[in-house]
Amino acid sequence: MSQTLRLHYAPDNASLCVRLALEAFAIPHELVPVDRASRAQKSPAYLRINPNGLIPALETAHGPLFETAAILLWLSDIYPGLMPPPDSAERGEALKWLFWMSNTLQATERLLFHPDDLVTTEAARREVQRGLREAVNRQLTVIELSGGDWIDAAEPSALTAMLAPLLRWPALYPDGDGYNLADYPRLHRFAQVFETHDFVVTVATSEGLGTTPFSAPSYPNPPQGSAT
Numbered sequence: 420m421s422q423t424l425r426l427h428y429a430p431d432n433a434s435l436c437v438r439l440a441l442e443a444f445a446i447p448h449e450l451v452p453v454d455r456a457s458r459a460q461k462s463p464a465y466l467r468i469n470p471n472g473l474i475p476a477l478e479t480a481h482g483p484l485f486e487t488a489a490i491l492l493w494l495s496d497i498y499p500g501l502m503p504p505p506d507s508a509e510r511g512e513a514l515k516w517l518f519w520m521s522n523t524l525q526a527t528e529r530l531l532f533h534p535d536d537l538v539t540t541e542a543a544r545r546e547v548q549r550g551l552r553e554a555v556n557r558q559l560t561v562i563e564l565s566g567g568d569w570i571d572a573a574e575p576s577a578l579t580a581m582l583a584p585l586l587r588w589p590a591l592y593p594d595g596d597g598y599n600l601a602d603y604p605r606l607h608r609f610a611q612v613f614e615t616h617d618f619v620v621t622v623a624t625s626e627g628l629g630t631t632p633f634s635a636p637s638y639p640n641p642p643q644g645s646a647t
């Protein structure tokens with residue numbers, strides 16, 4: 420691939436999943452910060468890269484990509500190891516959970532963090548967030564009990580790069596109330612081991628996420644980015 424990959428990112432945004440995968444597999448890339456304070460993700464220049472006005476986007480020699488899971492899957496076609504190969508026994512299991520994380524867990528979390536996308540009054544916001552918080556907890560129970568062998572912190576992959584931030588954000592956004600990763604022992608243990616990898620420390624340090632970014636998260640410092 421001739422053109423260097425350019426990841427448009429903001430600290431502690433969904434771009435974190437892609438950064439973890441890029442760093443884990445030493446994939447050459449440039450980082451392009453998106454200034455959320457000035458809503459740069461809605462600027463005409465950024466909308467030409469991602470018409471949804473959302474972070475991340477990845478510029479490639481074949482054009483810009485958006486959607487975190489699609490970017491991870493695209494990278495896995497070029498960099499073996501991110502996903503099990505198409506003809507392997509593990510491929511179906513990996514695809515199943517990658518899509519589930521994208522269209523179920525991540526989508527529910529996004530609504531939990533952005534209730535204003537759905538309702539306008541404070542009472543409605545509280546009601547919607549209560550329901551979405553329960554939904555996230557139910558979904559985490561599903562993956563805790565049913566997730567496959569890929570939930571292995573020792574084996575970095577597209578799947579674990581996507582999972583770890585999804586375990587982090589509900590502890591912080593909108594306020595962390597009603598969420599305790601320790602209620603999910605398998606996922607909690609995964610987070611504790613995952614965050615000891617050098618590539619994770621590198622990304623967490625760069626984004627100001629602290630020393631236990633997944634098992635015991637704290638707000639980003641400096642706080643210029645957030646998953647919300």
Ligand SMILES: N[C@@H](CCC(=O)N[C@@H](CS)C(=O)NCC(=O)O)C(=O)O
Binds near residue numbers: 488525
């Ligand atoms: N499904 C999208 C969701 C991306 C997303 O929600 N990004 C958030 C940050 S985590 C964002 O850009 N928020 C800014 C906004 O809504 O204006 C993906 O995975 O790429």
